[in-house]
Each structure stands twice: as C-alpha cells, then as structure tokens.
Amino acid sequence: MSLTENMSPGLALGIHRTMVRIRVFESRVEELFKAGKLPGFVHTYIGQEAIAAGVCAALDRNDYITSTHRGHGHAIAKGMELGPIMAELYGKATGACRGRGGSMHVADFSVGMLGANGIVAGGLGIAAGAALSARYRGTHQVAVGFFGDGGINKGTFHEALNFAATHRLGVVFVCENNQYAQFTSRLRTTSVEDLSVRASAYGIPGITVDGNDAAATYREALEAVGRARDGGGPTLLNMETYRFGGHYVGDAEVYRASAEVEARRQADPILRWERTLTDEALMTAGLGEAVWAEAADEVSAAVRFAEESPHPDGGTALENVFTQVC
Amino acid sequence: MRRMSFGQATVDAMRSAMREDDRVVVLGEDISWGGNFGQFRGLLDEFGPDRVIDMPISEAIIMAVTVGAAVTGLRPVASMSFVEFTLGAMDEIVNQAAKFRYMFGGQVSVPLVLRASDGVLRSSAGQHSSSLEGLFTHLPGLKVVAPSNPADARGLLRAAIADDDPVVYLENKRITAKRGPVPAGDHVVPLGSAAVRREGSDLTIVTYSVMTLHAEKACSSLAEMGIEAELIDLRSLVPLDLDTVLSSVARTGRVVVAHEAWEFGGFGAEVVSAITGQAFDRLRAAPVRVGAAQAPIPFSPPLERAVVPGSDELVAAAREVMGLT
Numbered sequence: 183m184s185l186t187e188n189m190s191p192g193l194a195l196g197i198h199r200t201m202v203r204i205r206v207f208e209s210r211v212e213e214l215f216k217a218g219k220l221p222g223f224v225h226t227y228i229g230q231e232a233i234a235a236g237v238c239a240a241l242d243r244n245d246y247i248t249s250t251h252r253g254h255g256h257a258i259a260k261g262m263e264l265g266p267i268m269a270e271l272y273g274k275a276t277g278a279c280r281g282r283g284g285s286m287h288v289a290d291f292s293v294g295m296l297g298a299n300g301i302v303a304g305g306l307g308i309a310a311g312a313a314l315s316a317r318y319r320g321t322h323q324v325a326v327g328f329f330g331d332g333g334i335n336k337g338t339f340h341e342a343l344n345f346a347a348t349h350r351l352g353v354v355f356v357c358e359n360n361q362y363a364q365f366t367s368r369l370r371t372t373s374v375e376d377l378s379v380r381a382s383a384y385g386i387p388g389i390t391v392d393g394n395d396a397a398a399t400y401r402e403a404l405e406a407v408g409r410a411r412d413g414g415g416p417t418l419l420n421m422e423t424y425r426f427g428g429h430y431v432g433d434a435e436v437y438r439a440s441a442e443v444e445a446r447r448q449a450d451p452i453l454r455w456e457r458t459l460t461d462e463a464l465m466t467a468g469l470g471e472a473v474w475a476e477a478a479d480e481v482s483a484a485v486r487f488a489e490e491s492p493h494p495d496g497g498t499a500l501e502n503v504f505t506q507v508c
Numbered sequence: 509m510r511r512m513s514f515g516q517a518t519v520d521a522m523r524s525a526m527r528e529d530d531r532v533v534v535l536g537e538d539i540s541w542g543g544n545f546g547q548f549r550g551l552l553d554e555f556g557p558d559r560v561i562d563m564p565i566s567e568a569i570i571m572a573v574t575v576g577a578a579v580t581g582l583r584p585v586a587s588m589s590f591v592e593f594t595l596g597a598m599d600e601i602v603n604q605a606a607k608f609r610y611m612f613g614g615q616v617s618v619p620l621v622l623r624a625s626d627g628v629l630r631s632s633a634g635q636h637s638s639s640l641e642g643l644f645t646h647l648p649g650l651k652v653v654a655p656s657n658p659a660d661a662r663g664l665l666r667a668a669i670a671d672d673d674p675v676v677y678l679e680n681k682r683i684t685a686k687r688g689p690v691p692a693g694d695h696v697v698p699l700g701s702a703a704v705r706r707e708g709s710d711l712t713i714v715t716y717s718v719m720t721l722h723a724e725k726a727c728s729s730l731a732e733m734g735i736e737a738e739l740i741d742l743r744s745l746v747p748l749d750l751d752t753v754l755s756s757v758a759r760t761g762r763v764v765v766a767h768e769a770w771e772f773g774g775f776g777a778e779v780v781s782a783i784t785g786q787a788f789d790r791l792r793a794a795p796v797r798v799g800a801a802q803a804p805i806p807f808s809p810p811l812e813r814a815v816v817p818g819s820d821e822l823v824a825a826a827r828e829v830m831g832l833t
Contacts, residue, residue, distance in 0.1 A: 246580065279613035289612040296579060297612060301603050307569045308604065311576020318533065318558060319581055338599075341569035348564070502614035503648050505672040 188401055189239075191464050197239050197396050198459060199473050201231035201452045204255040206477040207264060210485065211254065211271060215431045219489075221273050224285045227255030229394075229426030232451035233358050234259035236399025237326060237419075240407045246294045246312040246325040248305025250358075251286045253298025256328055261293040264484035274491040281494045282502070294323075302363075303333030306342035306355060313351040313410070324352045324410045326403075332363025334377055343418065347384040350415035354406040357418065358393060360425035365437040381418035393421030394451040397458065424449070509691060515546045515684045517658035518623075521665035522548070522585065524694050526555050529583060532669060535561045535570055536587025536623075544589040545625060545684040567596035571622070575604045578620040578674075585669060591626035591640045591678065605674040606649035617672040621665070626654075627718050627768050628805055628816050629681035637805035637812075639717075639769035644676045645745050645778070651699055652745040654678040656720035658688040660743050663697025671699060680718040680768075700747035704756070708736035711762035711829055713822065714753055714779055716742040719766050719798075726822035737826060745775055753779065754787050761792035764825045768816060771799025796825045 189197075208226040215224050227234065230252075238247070238259035249256040257267055262278060270277030271285050278288050289297035296312060299305045309327030316323035333339060334357055346353045357377055361368060374380065381388020387409075391402045399421060406417035424446040428435045435443070459465035500507075512520065526532045534551065540562045542549035552560040563570045567588060574586040588594050594601060601622065608618050628637045644652045651673055655661045661679065668675035705720065706727050713723050720741045727737045738756050742749065757763050763783055765776040780795045801815045827833050 248576075277613070279611065279615070282613045283611045287611045289615065291579070291612070291616050296576070297608070299604075301599055304572075304599060304604060307572020307600065308576035308579075310569065311573035311578075312580045313576075314561075314573055315577040315580040315582045318577075325576075338568050338572065341564070341566040342572065344564060345566065345569045345573065502610050504651070505609065505617050 188404070193239060194459060194464055197235045197400060198452070198455055198465070199477070200235040200239070200259050201396065201455060202473050203264070203477045203480065204231045204234065204258050205452055206474065206481050207258060207484070208254060210481050212427070212431050214485070220271050222284050223430045223432070224271065225252040225430050226427050227252055229451070230358055230360060230423045231255060232396040232399050232455065233356065233393045233421045233423060236396045237356055237403040239400050240403035241324065241326065244294055245323050246296055246309065246316070248296045248309040248325070248327050249298040250302070250305065250328055250330060250333070251298065251300050252330070253286070253288055257288045257290065257295055257298065260295045262288070262290045262295055264480055265487040266290070268484040269488040269491050272488040272491070273493065274488055275494040276487070276491040303329050303336035303338045305329065306333070306338055307345070309353050310342050310346045310351055313346065313353045314349065316352060322411055324354065324407050326354045326356055328356050328358060330363065331357060331359040331361065331368040331372065331377060333357070334380065335363070335372060343381070343384045343386070343416065346416040347386045350413060352410035352413070353416040354403065354410055355416060355418045356403070357420045358423055359420055360423050362425060362429065362438070364429045367437070376420065378418060378420035386416050386418060388418040388420065390420045390422060393423035394449050394454060396451060396455045423451070509689045511687055512658055512690055513685050513687045514658045514661045514679065517662035517690050518547045518665050518679065519549055519551065520690070521662045521669070522551055523554065525666060525669040526551070526559065531581065531583045532585065533559045533561060533577065533582055534585040534587065535563050535574055537563055537565055537570070537589055539587055543587060545681065547623070547679065547684065548587065567593050568600055571597035571600035571605065574620050574622070575600060575608065575618060578618045579608060579616050583619045583669060585621040585623060588622065588624045590636050591624040592635050592638055594622065594624050594640070601650070602647055606647045609673070610649055618674045619672045621668045621675045621677050623677045623679065625681045625684065626678050627680040627682055628812060631807050631809055631812055633807040634804040639767065639800070641678055641745060642769055642773060642775050645775050649674065650746065651675040652678065653699060653743060654680070654717040654745060655743055656683065656717050656741050658686070659690045659695060660697050660703070662690050663695045664699070664743060666694065666696045667699050675699070678717065682718050683721065697743065699744045700749055701744065702749035702752040703741045703743055704738065704752065705741050706737065706739040708738040709760060710736045711764065711826055712738045712740060712753070712756040712760045713764045713766065713826065714740045714742065715766040716745065717768065719768050722817070722819040723766060723822055725819040726826065729819065729823050730826050735826060735830060750782055750786070753783065757783055757787050758790045761790055762829045763791070763795045764798060764822065764829055765795060766798035766817065766822055766825070769799055770802055771797050772802045774799045793829050793831060796829045798822055798825045
C-alpha cells in the first residue's frame, strides 16, 4: 500500500504546505523572541507539525478544535491567517485577540479555533461541550481536543473522557505525546507506558500513532473524526512525537541530554514527509523549495503586518470584560 | 400576583426561558429528579433529556461543557448543588468562563448561568454551609446575583439566562423553601438594580440574600427602640447598584453592611470602601460591617450560631453605628 494511498496528491501536498508554514512561522517566532521583539513568552510547535497538519486536514472548516499553550501550530492548521496570529504575539491591536490574549490565547471562532489555552488539559471539556452543542443543534460538527502527555494526568482528562464516552459525543481527544510535561519526562510521572491504554477505562477506542508520520496522523484522525461524526463516540489518539525545542523559547533544557535531542531531530516529520512525497513522485526538489520559499514570504509579510500595526490604546483596556459596559 | 416558594419561582423562570428559547439547556447533578432543593422539578418532563442533562459528580466537566456549549451557540444553565462544589470547577469558572470574552478580544460571548446553593442550613457543617460570593465578585468577567425572595429569584434568574455574560446565581438554602408573592406574567428583574425594602431616616442597612430576612426582623426591633432603618437589598452584586446605596447613605449618614459570608475580606468591605470613597463627607459615623466570624462554619448548633450572624448582630451593629453602645 502506498503511504499516501488514502489521500489525493493535492491533500498530501496541502499537509506538507501546512507543516512547512508552521515550521517557518515558529522558527521566526523563536528568532523574534530571542531578539526581544515579542512580550511574554512563547512555546513553539517545532517537531510536532505532522499532528496539527494531519488532524486538521481531516476536519471541515466549521469543525471545532481546542488547543493548548503550544497552540500556534493548531491555529495555523485550522485555517487562521498568519498576520493576525503574529500581530497577537506582538501584542498589537490587529492581533487575532486584539492584543488581549497573546501567544497562549490565540483564537479565531470563525474558523472553529476555540482558543489556545494556558491551562493544561483546559480545552478537553470545552471540546466536549462544543460537541454536545453540535449534537443538540444537529450540525454534525466534530470537536478535537488537543492536549499533551502532561494533560493526560489531569483530572479534567478523566472527567472529559468519561462524559464524552457516556454520551457518545463527537469528540476526538488528541494527545500529543512529546515526551516532556514542561521539564519532566512523562516516564517519571505516568503510570502506563502506552498512553492509549487509558481509553479502555472509558470503553472507547485508544490508538497509538506515529505522530511524526503525516500519513498516519491523517489516516487515524480521519477514522476517528468519521466515527465521531457518525455518532460512534469519542476516540483517544496517542500521537507519539518529540518537542524539538525546550518547553518555552529560552528554556535551558537541563533535564534532557543534547544527544537525545539530536537523535530525535533526525526523525524530522517534515523531512520525512518530503521523502515520502518524493518517493511517491508527488514532489520534486523544485516544488519543495517553492513551498518553503512561499512560506518564508508569507511569514515575512505577517511580521511586517505585525510590526506596522499599532499597539492597542490603553484607553481600550477595559473593553470586552463584559458584552456591554456595566 | 401568585404565591410560590423561592425554589418554585426558579423553576418558573427556567420554564419561561426554556419555552421561549430552545438554546437554553440545563446541566447538573440530580436534576432529572428535581435537584437537591426542588429547583428543577418538572423540567425533565416538559423539556426532555436533551435539554435537562444529568451530569456526573464531576464539577470540572459540568462547567467545561457549559462553557463549550455557551461559546458554540447554546445558553446553558449549570447547577452545582452546593456552592462549595464549584471549587472543583474553579479553573473552568475563573480561567475559562470569566476570561474567554476578554482574552479572545471580544470575539465571543459566554452566555451561561451557574446556579449554586449557599449559606447555612441546619448544621450542614464546614463543607456545605459556606457563602462564597466574595470569590466570584473578585473576578472580572463574572456577574453575581443573590436574590432574597421568590419574586427576585424568578426575575433575576430570568434576567441572568437572558444575559450574554456568565452569571453566578446564588440561592441561599435557608430561603429556598420560603414562600412569597411573585408578580403574574413573565416577571424580570434587571441585573444591577437594588431594592429598597424599607424606608428609614436614621441609618441604612445594606445587605442581600438571606441576610435581608434577618435585617427585616432587625428593622422591626430597631423601630421598637425608636430607630428607623432604611433597608437596601442589593440583589445583584456585580453589577452593583451603588447609586441606590449612596443616595440612601447621603440621607442617613450611617450605614451597616451585612452578609452571611465571612466578614474578613468579604464583599461588604468593597461596599464600605465605595461608600467611604464616594460619600465620606456625608457620613456621621464610621460604617460597621456584619459577617461571619473568621472560622469554617462549625457543626454543633451553638457553635454555628456563634459564628454566623443573624438579626441580633444586626441590631447590635445598628446601635453601634447610632452611637448607642
């Protein structure tokens, strides 16, 4: 079976393009943060691109996702424009959240991106609520709750999976197992080796996926999303991956050996997908380079947009605490 | 005018809201059975299990699902039997419900109501007797109401469900069964409007929820002593109708602010601060606060009585502010 058998050439290349856009965006974010241009702090998605790109390719535009503190990749994959995301990271008035949220709270409800969330596993129950709402409204929208190997140990993981499973809600819980919860290896904090086995406690399918293989992330997401949409209930996908960078940009990474990071970087999901596409004769060197160049231009335009945008006026700081001033 | 209990009045409000708008759903523990205090009785029969959703005793998911539903087109009402149970959902209340609208730049509203029973009732002890409104009023993005009678219970719940922002609706356990008149028709009380329950010229008592009932009794006792107290029932803590408070204090020059919640760091401190900040020159005596003593609510009835204030403490506070002690 061909690795890309379940997808059209356009889809295979689209997933590649999404991964590249995320990588280029996040690499630029790293540079900008180190140059002191971005307030706050940032958690980049580098190394995990095959998950957001593969999963979101299996979703419709009006499906929902809830994201994490490491949410730029999800935002891009779900269809947010790069300019408003970058402007949000700059704290500008033109940002996706008008500069109120920043990196950890990027959101665009118009594309079903219900928010990056700074609380670990904070989005899982919200995804379940969105799925409940979709069922009630009869819209057949599916919700994906992204979280990490840190989030799988939160009580809210249990509450969300139990509730979603009981009501057979159209949710897919996507664990991005990047091996570290902040600084701590999941092997030191988690009772099971294979995180997917936790699904059995809720009587739902649990599948471990090579999260660095875009064909696999897409294939498994497609099946889980289809089940969710058809009333078959939730799925837990444990997508094994690796966080190339630290927990945040600037993390000294004292908790892991550089040799480990180097070894893991060899399994770069984008290079791997490019090899697959080349083997399948879907991509030529020239086409690949063009995608990277186009992404670089797009990210540069986003940076320009952000830098040329005004900061929010301090006089607007109390707007939108409530729907109407009270 | 109809007569019904506070709890029945909330059912009446729910029924009106659910008949009017099919986006209104209710989620909570035991609600199919009418709820701990009968505050959901009959709703399942009329609206069915798609709209009256029994939840596991998993407070975080109750609130998270409520938020998720609210930001995707529904107008959910969540129920926690006891206000202490909201503490298991504090992340969802504080970090999600209250902040979504602001943090996401105003692109979404969070039209939900969180109902919770609070206050002291029959030695329910430390974990089922608290009044936690101070936790909620502290948080930007949450509205907080605490009605004291069936009419307001109905009117404020109706307004809370119609509101586009998250509203914490606190129903005191001791008054849930109390009956009173409720205006006929679809009675609504707007958020942010206080009620003057009794007019008086000597001092102003500002309170809400169950303490309004204690204050009514205290006002009668004070009248027998020749002291005429004006009684203001705030009803809504956020938004707060400060104008009604300030105009009364401007006439009386003396004020007692009372609640069943702990006095230390309580909402009453905020009210007193607003009064001293905005009407200092009208005050003829230092404001006095009444609230629970700084201890968890104890079990044994004499101990409970020692910690939780009632009408006696209000009378004493009124006499103090009148310079009669």
